[in-house]
Amino acid sequence: MNATALSSPTSLSDPTPGSRPAQAPGPLLEVENLSVEFDTRKGVARVLESVSFALNRGQTLGLVGESGCGKSMTALAIMRLIPNPPGRITAGQVRFEGTDLLSLSDPAMREIRGNRVSMIFQEPMTSLNPVYTVGEQIAEAVRLHQRLDRRAAHARAIEMLEQVGIPAARTRVDEYPHQFSGGMRQRVMIAMALACNPGVLIADEPTTALDVTVQAQIFDLISDLRSRTGTAVVLITHDMGAIAEMTDRVAVMYAGRIVEEGTVAEVLEHPLHPYTQGLIACAPGRRTAAHGEPLEEIPGTVPSLLERRGGCAFADRCRHVLPRCRLDLPAETQFDGGQRRVLCWLHAEGGS
């Protein structure tokens, strides 16, 4: 698998020969009943409860919800980056191309990380090591996973920088992160994440820390790269506009659970869960709020993850709450053969 100096430049869509195994049938990434706990000074917090979803090749899944609902935690759990004290994965499977990532040994998981499944984070300003050049940081990943030598890796780094739209890539590859702006640094992060042609890219709030104009550029970039390489994307965000534009399917999370999932069109046009309805109504610019009128809001705050009372976690804030909601956790209702799900008594068969 040694690839020395390449005579013809490899484009993004050509993986290094031999590095990708034969494609297994079924979804590319399948998360099943993932549960995560954290030890805190005040007790054990259950940050994820039975989270399940699937991602197919080339698909983009949006993961949306308020701060603290567990979206980032899901991403970290998939990558097995949850700090082991104090956190731990207590249940579930994360199947990537058929293999359960949670059961892999550490070295095997490291082969996957950054290589077959990549992640980019929210704060580009601090996510790059200040003492190494951006080229070195990109090349490091390539050298590690694709066993390229220094020259080839360096060339690949330049190529990736060009792909993500950094001008004068040949010069800038030897510059340090502090010489790049926030938006540029995020591009570098994307370049680093995609350098090994991963099957899945997890983007955890990639634009939240950036200016509005730059946000649009980054989303465009991700879209563009995605369509060129066919990488599946998990987009974590609280920006409903981004969801509408970029994703195929969307899963709504609340207090560590997925409360609704479906295609983007269905969920946005016909939201079933009251929380989803609230989220959509909150987004400025929607038809529900006329110009000049106060924005809608969902009253209350997310409950503590430390004490889980019985029943639905959203019950205290739900405008359609039923007595049953405070007592029993809703069963998951599925439509369309599992393509559409909701966790709510209002939609349960036989629910009142």
Add this chain to the structure above:
Amino acid sequence: MSPSSAPSNTASGATAPAEPSSSRPGADAGAPAPMVIEVLSPSREAWSVFRKNKAAMLGLVMLAGVILAMVFGPTLYPVAPFDISGAPFTEPFVNPALPLGSDYLGRDILAGMAVGGRATLLVGLTAAAITVSIGLTVGALAGYFGGWVDEALSRLTEVFQVMPSLLFAMVLMTLFDPSLTTAIIAIGMVTWTGTARLARAEFMRLRKLEYVNAARALGAGSVRLMLREILPNAAPPLIVSATLIIGVAILFEAGLSFLGLSDPNVMSWGLMIGANRKYVLDAWWAVTFPGLAIFATVLAVSLVGDGLNDALNPKMHLR
């Protein structure tokens, strides 16, 4: 609906319990148990953090012990340290008249230790006071005014910082007459650069904050600003630094008297060690015990300083 009630910060010494959030009976989901939060003034709060730090409290106790021993020691054990009290090279714990033994001249080690602490502490504290005074003034002026004042003072600081402190002090003690006063001044003059640097950084940082501009807009003059607005906020790291400087000054005094450069008529622990240096292989006790005393005192001061650091400059561990 479970609103979280945040108590307002009372800057004065009052303790104000916050209103507990209303508790609802029954199977109501989501209402957190009522919390009573006590809000203390900054100094009371710092003390409560300090109190919980076992190492710091140990240091405080040790320090108290040392101070008590220094104050009452010579009265309780009224043997003159420079007198020949018995046979030279008496081992410790053997002769009840010489509990810790005697040195090469036959002087009582315990007496030396009882009296020696006074010089150590006197010089240590006073020198530290001088160090902090000079350092704080220079640093504050440099940090606050900036510009050429800063340039000039910073260069001055650097010139003093470049000269190794002990050597400089040795020169001063040699050229001027070797008394305790000279020692105090010498130590003060050679150790102030660290404090100056710290004070400068703090004042520079704080000068730029909003509330300083607000006070200036209200017509406060520079001196008033420095003293009333900035200094109280710069105090925590400076207090910690001052405490540690006391330890440094004590070690410095010990070094100077070890080398025989301090007042030869004043008994100090360093002097004892220095005087018996040639005889260490024959009379280990004559150097070990005084050294232990110095070590214990400096350790106590360091522990307290560390505890103060944790109490006054809390680091938030977020992740």
Add this chain to the structure above:
Amino acid sequence: MSMIKLLAKRLAYALGLILAVLSINFALIHAAPGDPAMVIAGEMGGADQTTLDQIRKTYGLDRPLTDQYITYITRAAQGDLGQSYLYNQPVTDLILQRLPATVLLVLSALLTAIAVGTMVGVWASRRPHSVGSGAVTVLSLVGYSMPTFWTGILLVILFGKIIPIMPIAGMRDVRIYGGWWVTSLDVLHHLILPAFTLAIVYMAQYSRLSRASMLEVLSSDYIRTARAKGLAERLVIWKHALRNALMPVVTIAGLQFGNLVSGAVLVETVFSWPGLGTLAFDSILGRDYPTLLGVLFFSSVLVIVANQVTDLTYRWIDPRLRSR
């Protein structure tokens, strides 16, 4: 700014500092009570009237202060720091003879302290709440509080009486002679105890500092990125984290060179190490003021050089500082 311009600027700055130190030396000679001629001659009794008159003429002590100052500086620029009447040699020669020993001592202590301190600190940071980490904190507080000369004396007792496996005095064993290799080993053998004694205080400080620094670095975002790339933990720590965590240690170490030289005076005295420290001590005993002041001056120059080197090192470690 190009490297040459940078170096030139630093050199000019250093020379300015040296001039300032010389000026202070000059001020001290004349501010001290008594006759400056006596100060220059030293008070060991070898200064009779003729010598004193000669000194007065040579140093122009009857001339106005400014003239004297200029003479003093000019002489120093030519390497003339005066004459030691105690040793009957030019001060500069005396100092240059002893300088290497002190430099050797100080550098070995500094490097040992940085190396050991960092290793211990990194080790402790990997297990933040363990017994080992607590032990490191305790030991470093203890090491910090021990008076250097006392530690040295304890080691002298230990290796002088109890386990005599290492020499406790001097730099060379006169009975051993041979080629360069044998001599060096002998010096090294004698260097161990003094260097270790000097290093203790700083090992204590650096281990605490590097542990704290490492803990902070390990919780930063770019370390998370490094892990997310699939790097082995070993690489994450030693390649990505360490270089960032080392920066505060380098800064502090650079600032402490002066303290190290001060500490060297005490250590040299205890172990009879033939360096500038013992020279200073002996010159005090012999009232040889020119030599004493010469030592002060030279050690200041050492510190100035060390500061410049630290600054350059710092720029090399942290690329963010390079564009200045």
